[in-house]
Amino acid sequence: MMSGPAVHPVEAPPMTMAAPMVRMKDFQGMPGTLGSLFLRLCQFVFAVISICVMVTTSDFPSVTAFSYLVAAVGLQIIWSLVLAIADVYAILVKRSYRNVAIVSLFAIGDGITSTLTFAAACASAGITVLISNDLEKCKVNHCTRFMSATAMAFLSWFAASPSFFLNFWSLASR
């Protein structure tokens, strides 16, 4: 038999006024944080998968956009690796990058590499869709590999965008 009250009293949560002005300096994802390292590793891994899948299709050099994808994603790999090493160093010495010149360099580099990766992914996507949907020539082409490489390039760009925006934001808000 139920005799307890159906509605239990609930404690009101304490009104916290915590952190009225938190500067975004150590926000996860900014250079020198674990979030940033995670983003860099995502960029790196997706870009490596993309370039490996694309290179296994023997006929990728015959299409300019696919060659360009390999070049752009290769640049993304180098950039993400260098920045990942910089993040590891910053985490090990327990510091973050607050120098305007360095954060500007990171933001500009991120902007350039992510734009190139995105452009390459879009161009490859356009051609992959042309081959598979518009021309329906998937039997003589490596459609699945082209699609996978393109998708991985998009994922790499998707991981690179937050890095760029957070760097840019931290630059603008100082």
Place this chain on the structure above:
Amino acid sequence: MMSGPAVHPVEAPPMTMAAPMVRMKDFQGMPGTLGSLFLRLCQFVFAVISICVMVTTSDFPSVTAFSYLVAAVGLQIIWSLVLAIADVYAILVKRSYRNVAIVSLFAIGDGITSTLTFAAACASAGITVLISNDLEKCKVNHCTRFMSATAMAFLSWFAASPSFFLNFWSLASR
């Protein structure tokens, strides 16, 4: 003969507290300025040329990327026109947009439309290069028109980027 005092007493100017902190609000290119209006008109004009050139090629619907270019550039036209009207209104009433919500809306809208335009331009560029350089089938295709439409879409994106970055910067620096 001068008998009057050489130095006239000067009334102390009233201590105005006007604008002790000059924010970057009225920097040219931010919403509500002539620079912004100029950028909007550039985006609009290039996008209109791009869509007109693409639509005159009768076979553009057979390629997904070209149809997508028409859709993305069409969205850019609407967005740029609306924001140009907003700028004209702000210039006429001699005010600028300082509301965080409005500037956020502008920044997000600019980010979305410029990314879509850039993606469409890249996809079209990939296919145009494929047709003209890799397959060398320009005799049966409207290569020049495809190239012109793509180039105009790139120019429209090129004019949209400063708008986005200035909005984003003005959002981050407040």
